[in-house]
Amino acid sequence: MAIFYKKPTNQIHKNMNNILLYGADWCPDCRRAKAYLKENNIDFTFVDVDLDKEATAQVEAINNGKRIIPTIIIDDKSYTNPDNIQLASVLGINAVGHVQLFGADWCPDCRRAKSFLRDNGINFEFIDVDQHDWATEKVEEINNGKRIIPTVLINSKPYTNPDNTELTKLLSINIEKQHKIFDTIIIGGGAAGLTTSIYAQRDRFDTLILEKSTIGGNAFLTEKIENYPGFQSISGPLLMEKMEEQAKTYGATIKTGEEVVNIEKKDNLFSIKTKGDTYLGKSVVLSTGSTYRKLGIPNEEALIGSGIHFCATCDGAFYRDKDIIVIGGGNSALEEGIFLAGFCKSVKIVHRSKYFSASKTYVEKLESIENISTHMNKSSLEFISDDKGLFEGVKLKDNETQEESVLTADGLFIFIGLIPNTQSFKNIVDLDSRGFIQTKGLAETSVKGIFAAGDCREGAIAQVAAATGEGVLASYGIRSFLK
Known part of the structure; x- marks a missing residue:
C-alpha cells in the first residue's frame, strides 16, 4: 500500500470513462464495438461521422488521411478499429x-x-x-x-x-474453467450460418455462432436486396437483423468479435480456439463467406482507405456530391454504381471488356441515369495519388488502341468479385485450387463432423437466397451426424 x-x-x-467512438450506423465493426461496450456496461459517446463533418476530419487526422471507422478515443489515446480482444485488454473487461x-x-x-x-x-x-x-x-x-x-x-x-x-x-x-459443449459451432454469422442455426435449434440442437466482425456478412452491407423470395425489396441490414432475431428466439448463442485461429479434434469433440477463448462442440459448420477481390496493381494497398474502397454501403457516404469511379462489370459493380449515383455528383464505371457481364436488368437501368458514364474495354494499370498520399485517379489502357490515359475522381470503388475466407482452414479441410471448401452430400467436408455452407463453399452461388438454402442443407448434415 x-x-x-x-x-x-x-x-x-x-471525467472517468472519457470514451469517444467515431463511427456510423451502417458500419458493421462500429455496430460490433458499440454492442460490446454496451454489453459490458462501458459508458461511451458515439459520434456519427455521417452527420458531423468535423468528426470526419478528426478521423482522417488520427489515421493519416484515411477514413477508417470505428476509431475510438480512450483517455486521449486513439484505437483504429480495435477488435473485442483489444477493447477488453484496454478497458479491463473479463468474464x-x-x-x-x-x-x-x-x-x-x-x-x-x-x-x-x-x-x-x-x-x-x-x-x-x-x-x-x-x-x-x-x-x-x-x-x-x-x-x-x-x-x-x-x-x-x-x-x-x-x-x-x-x-x-x-x-x-x-x-478450473468449465466449458459448455455445444451440439454444433457455426463459424460465421452471415445468411448461411444464421439459417443453419435456426434449423438446428428447431431440431433441439444447441448451437453457438462465432462471428469475427458483426452478424450479417456481405448481405448486411447491401443497400437493397430485390431478389429474396417474399420481399419485393428489402434492405440487407433489415433482412439480416430479422434472421439474427429468429436465431436468438430459437435459443442460439451468438458471439461477435470472435476470430477463430485453430480447430482441433479431441476425443470426438472439436476444440475451437479464438483469439480470446476456447469452445467445444460436437460438430462444426464453416460459413465464413468471402471478401472483396483486389486488382493487384501498383499503389492499391497504400490507398485502401485513402480513396479506394470495396463497399458502397460502408463508405459511399463519404463521397456525397463528389465524383467517383467504379471498377467492374458484373451485377455487383452495376448495382453499387447505381446506388452511388443516387447521391454522388458523378459515377464513372470502368470495365475491362467491351460488354458488361451483369444481367440485362442492370445494364438497362444505366441508360436512364444521367450522372453515370461508362468506360469500356479499358484495363487498370496503376492508381495515382496526390502529394498528400491520397487517391487522385487511375491510369487506364485502352485494350484496342493501347493508348494510356488517367481518369481522375475523388474516390474509387472496386467490385470485381469475391475470394473465400478459408485460409485458416487450408490445413484442416480440403480446398479447391481457388481456396473454396470442397463438399459432398449434405454439405460434408473431408473431415467427418465438419460441414460448410455459403460463399466459402465450392460451387456456391453468391446470393442470399442460395446461402439460406445451403444453411438448411448443412443443418440436415448435422442432424444425420449427431443422430
Missing part, C-alpha cells in the same frame, strides 16, 4: 466483470497487483493517478479522503490494496 502526495499540475480536469486499477508506476504494491493480474490472464484498465486529476479525486472519494493506492474496482465495487489471495478469490483466479 502507498499513500501518495499529488504534485500541482495544469492538467484540465477530466467476471470490469476491472480497474488506480495506481502509479513507482508504487510497489501497484506493481505487484499489476504483475499478478497479468500473470493470471486478467484484463485490467490501469489508471495512473499521476496523470489524471480525476483519478486522484476518485481514490480520495473511495478511501474517505485518503490517497491510498493501489485501489482496485471490480464492477465498480472498490477494494483498497487487495493482496493476491483476495484478488484470487474476487476474480475466481485458478478455478
Whole structure:
C-alpha cells in the first residue's frame, strides 16, 4: 500500500470513462464495438461521422488521411478499429466483470497487483493517478479522503490494496474453467450460418455462432436486396437483423468479435480456439463467406482507405456530391454504381471488356441515369495519388488502341468479385485450387463432423437466397451426424 502526495499540475480536469467512438450506423465493426461496450456496461459517446463533418476530419487526422471507422478515443489515446480482444485488454473487461486499477508506476504494491493480474490472464484498465486529476479525486472519494493506492474496482465495487489471495478469490483466479459443449459451432454469422442455426435449434440442437466482425456478412452491407423470395425489396441490414432475431428466439448463442485461429479434434469433440477463448462442440459448420477481390496493381494497398474502397454501403457516404469511379462489370459493380449515383455528383464505371457481364436488368437501368458514364474495354494499370498520399485517379489502357490515359475522381470503388475466407482452414479441410471448401452430400467436408455452407463453399452461388438454402442443407448434415 502507498499513500501518495499529488504534485500541482495544469492538467484540465477530466471525467472517468472519457470514451469517444467515431463511427456510423451502417458500419458493421462500429455496430460490433458499440454492442460490446454496451454489453459490458462501458459508458461511451458515439459520434456519427455521417452527420458531423468535423468528426470526419478528426478521423482522417488520427489515421493519416484515411477514413477508417470505428476509431475510438480512450483517455486521449486513439484505437483504429480495435477488435473485442483489444477493447477488453484496454478497458479491463473479463468474464467476471470490469476491472480497474488506480495506481502509479513507482508504487510497489501497484506493481505487484499489476504483475499478478497479468500473470493470471486478467484484463485490467490501469489508471495512473499521476496523470489524471480525476483519478486522484476518485481514490480520495473511495478511501474517505485518503490517497491510498493501489485501489482496485471490480464492477465498480472498490477494494483498497487487495493482496493476491483476495484478488484470487474476487476474480475466481485458478478455478478450473468449465466449458459448455455445444451440439454444433457455426463459424460465421452471415445468411448461411444464421439459417443453419435456426434449423438446428428447431431440431433441439444447441448451437453457438462465432462471428469475427458483426452478424450479417456481405448481405448486411447491401443497400437493397430485390431478389429474396417474399420481399419485393428489402434492405440487407433489415433482412439480416430479422434472421439474427429468429436465431436468438430459437435459443442460439451468438458471439461477435470472435476470430477463430485453430480447430482441433479431441476425443470426438472439436476444440475451437479464438483469439480470446476456447469452445467445444460436437460438430462444426464453416460459413465464413468471402471478401472483396483486389486488382493487384501498383499503389492499391497504400490507398485502401485513402480513396479506394470495396463497399458502397460502408463508405459511399463519404463521397456525397463528389465524383467517383467504379471498377467492374458484373451485377455487383452495376448495382453499387447505381446506388452511388443516387447521391454522388458523378459515377464513372470502368470495365475491362467491351460488354458488361451483369444481367440485362442492370445494364438497362444505366441508360436512364444521367450522372453515370461508362468506360469500356479499358484495363487498370496503376492508381495515382496526390502529394498528400491520397487517391487522385487511375491510369487506364485502352485494350484496342493501347493508348494510356488517367481518369481522375475523388474516390474509387472496386467490385470485381469475391475470394473465400478459408485460409485458416487450408490445413484442416480440403480446398479447391481457388481456396473454396470442397463438399459432398449434405454439405460434408473431408473431415467427418465438419460441414460448410455459403460463399466459402465450392460451387456456391453468391446470393442470399442460395446461402439460406445451403444453411438448411448443412443443418440436415448435422442432424444425420449427431443422430
